[in-house]
Amino acid sequence: MKSKIIVFHLLNNFTGSPMILRNVLELMVRNDYEVELYTSSGEGFLSGISGINYNKNFYFRSKNKFFTFFTFFLSQFSLFWVILFKIPKSNSVIYVNTILPFSAILAAKLSRIPVIAHVHEDKVHPRILNSFLFFITNKFSNYLILVSNYLCKNHIHTNSKIKVVYNSVSSDFFAYPKPIKSKQEATFTVLMLASLRSYKGLPAFLEISKLLPNINFNLVLSDATQEVNKYFLGECIPSNMNIFSLQKNVHNFYNEADLVINLSDKDSWVETFGMTILEAMHYRLPVIVPILGGITELVEDGKNGFLLDSKEINSIADKINCLATDQILWEKMSNRSFELTDFFSIGNFEKGIKNVIEEAFKSSVRN
Numbered sequence: 599m600k601s602k603i604i605v606f607h608l609l610n611n612f613t614g615s616p617m618i619l620r621n622v623l624e625l626m627v628r629n630d631y632e633v634e635l636y637t638s639s640g641e642g643f644l645s646g647i648s649g650i651n652y653n654k655n656f657y658f659r660s661k662n663k664f665f666t667f668f669t670f671f672l673s674q675f676s677l678f679w680v681i682l683f684k685i686p687k688s689n690s691v692i693y694v695n696t697i698l699p700f701s702a703i704l705a706a707k708l709s710r711i712p713v714i715a716h717v718h719e720d721k722v723h724p725r726i727l728n729s730f731l732f733f734i735t736n737k738f739s740n741y742l743i744l745v746s747n748y749l750c751k752n753h754i755h756t757n758s759k760i761k762v763v764y765n766s767v768s769s770d771f772f773a774y775p776k777p778i779k780s781k782q783e784a785t786f787t788v789l790m791l792a793s794l795r796s797y798k799g800l801p802a803f804l805e806i807s808k809l810l811p812n813i814n815f816n817l818v819l820s821d822a823t824q825e826v827n828k829y830f831l832g833e834c835i836p837s838n839m840n841i842f843s844l845q846k847n848v849h850n851f852y853n854e855a856d857l858v859i860n861l862s863d864k865d866s867w868v869e870t871f872g873m874t875i876l877e878a879m880h881y882r883l884p885v886i887v888p889i890l891g892g893i894t895e896l897v898e899d900g901k902n903g904f905l906l907d908s909k910e911i912n913s914i915a916d917k918i919n920c921l922a923t924d925q926i927l928w929e930k931m932s933n934r935s936f937e938l939t940d941f942f943s944i945g946n947f948e949k950g951i952k953n954v955i956e957e958a959f960k961s962s963v964r965n
Contacts (some may be wrong), residue, residue: 600630600631600632600960601631601632601690601691601959602631602632602633602634602685602689602690602691603626603631603632603633603634603690603691603692603693603955604618604634604636604681604685604690604691604692604693604887605622605623605626605633605634605635605636605693605694605695605823606636606637606638606655606677606692606693606694606695606699606702607619607635607636607637607644607695607696607699607882608638608655608657608670608673608696608698608699608918609637609638609642609657609659610637610638610639610640610641610642610643610644610645611640611641611643611820612642612643612820612844612846613642613643613793613820614718614765614871614873615695615696615718615719615852616637616642616643616644616695617643617768617873618645618695618716618718618745618765618873618905619644619695619716619809619949620643620647620768620769621741621766621768621769621944621948622643622693622695622716622951623635623644623647623935625951625952626648626649627647627648627650628649629952629955631955632651633649633650633651634650634651634653634869635647635650635651635652635653635655636653636655636656636677636680636702637653637654637657637678638654638655638658638659639650639654639656640658640886643768643804644701646824651939653680654863655676655677656669656672656673656676657669657670657672657673658663658782659793661865663804670698670925672713673699674700674701674902675701677699677701677702677705677841678701678702678704679705680705681702681705681706681709682705682708682709685711685947687709687710687711689959690711691711691712691714691955691958691959692706692711692712692713693713693714693716693955694713694714694715694716694735694739695716695718696716696717696718696719697717697719697722697731697732697734697735697889698722700730700731700732700734700735703715703734703735703738703739704734704738706738712738712740712741712958712959712961713738713740713741714739714740714741714742714743714954714955714958715735715739715758716741716743717735717742717743717744717745717749717752717753718745718867718870718871719870720748720749720752720870720891721868723844732752734864735758736752736753736755736756736757736758736907737756737757738757739756739757739758740759740958740961741758741759741760741761741954741958742756742758742759742760742761742955743761743762743763743950743951743954744761744762744763745762745763745764745765745870745892746762746764746870746871746892746893746895747762747892747895748868748870748891748892748894748895749762749870750762753798756899759957761950761953761954762950763776763946763947763950763951763954764871764895764941764942764947764950765873765876765942765944765947766876766882766943766944766946766948767873767876767877767939767942769879769932769944769946771849771877773830778911779929785812785813785814786812786813786814786856786857786909786918786921786922787813787814787815787854787855787856787857787864787881788806788813788814788815788816788855788856788857788859788918789815789816789818789851789852789854789855789857789858789859789878790803790815790816790817790818790856790858790860790861790874791817791818791819791820791848791851791857791858792794792817792818792819792820792860792861792862792874793819793820793821794819794820794821794825794826794829795867796863796865797862797863797867798861798862798863798867799860799861799862799908800817800829800861802861802863802908802909802911802914803815803817803839803861804833804835804836804839805911806861806911806914806915807836807838807839808836809911809912810838810915810918810919811836811838811914812838813838813918813922814838814841815838815840816838816839816840816851816854817839817840817841817842818842818845818848818851819841819842819843819844820844821844822843822844823843823844825843826841826843846955848877852877852878852880852883853881855878855883855965856883856884856921856922856928857883857884857885857918857921857922858874858875858877858878858883858884858885858886859886859887859914859918860872860874860875860885860886860887860888860893861886861908861914862888862891862893862908863888863908863909864888864889864890864891864907866940868888868890868891869887869888869891869892869893870891870892870893871892871893871895871896872887872891872892872893872896875887875893875896875897876896876904876939876942878935879896879902879935879936879938879939880936882932882933882935882936883932883935884902884903884921884928884931884932884935885897885902885903885904885935886903886904886906886914886917886918887903887904887905887906888905888906888907889906889907893899896938896942897912899939900962901931901934902931902934902935902937902938903916903931903935922949958965
């Protein structure tokens, strides 16, 4: 009988945590595990993975916060009973992606099934929910996979075994050739990929584009066109700034870019890793990132990019202009950026994940 892994992720969409989970699921299938996935029915990175069994978890994110709150707890109730009554107690492991499916952790603890929690977040809102979720995750998980050393600060008081496993780019990145840019295009292009939230640095991106009219700015958002149009309604968008709604394929944007930036406001949102920055490095691109968070672990300041506070609009604009006008500096940073991807390789990622899963199954046998 195959060893069974039951995986829980609340919202299937085109953001970072489901992208990473897809890599994990594909690894599980290749290693001949029987995989059950409980997630939402919407389209996202978790859709269409061959070799796994799909199950709905009843979670739905709505503009109505009360409805979202209701479906959140409905899904938790459902997951709790699934584990208690449907999951075999022997030769099984529970894999929880993000700290949100807390009921799966509790039910697994009651059933004495080993729990692996893959933690991507630094905090969630509201604060009372944040404290509750981190308490459950730290207290009742057997193993914690953290995406950066920065996240360790949230897990000082934990009963779990901690393993830091840095993310890797999604598998489809290896199907595309890695461009070697010998020279910049006539128009220098700055790219930012983000969700439609002000704390992700959207106002700062707009202001910087106005300061540098001779540079092209592309903003790719992980939201639908209607929501994007609503957000920017009434804003004066300069002619050198292009805004794109949800994209299933972002390779052309990276291929056209000369620089990728992340402008998250460190006082409102701390990046725990920064997948778009790693993707940029894979495309041999220099980067600019905030001065705090796990995202700083990808950047050697002055070597493959710059660490800058997103509130320092003029300083960021100066660095962008410097890279746009100094070809030698740009090429040095481009080369160093790609060199650093070896440390965040898919091989290192899969080795780390596989080691934790194997150890969890050994503990399952002991139980």
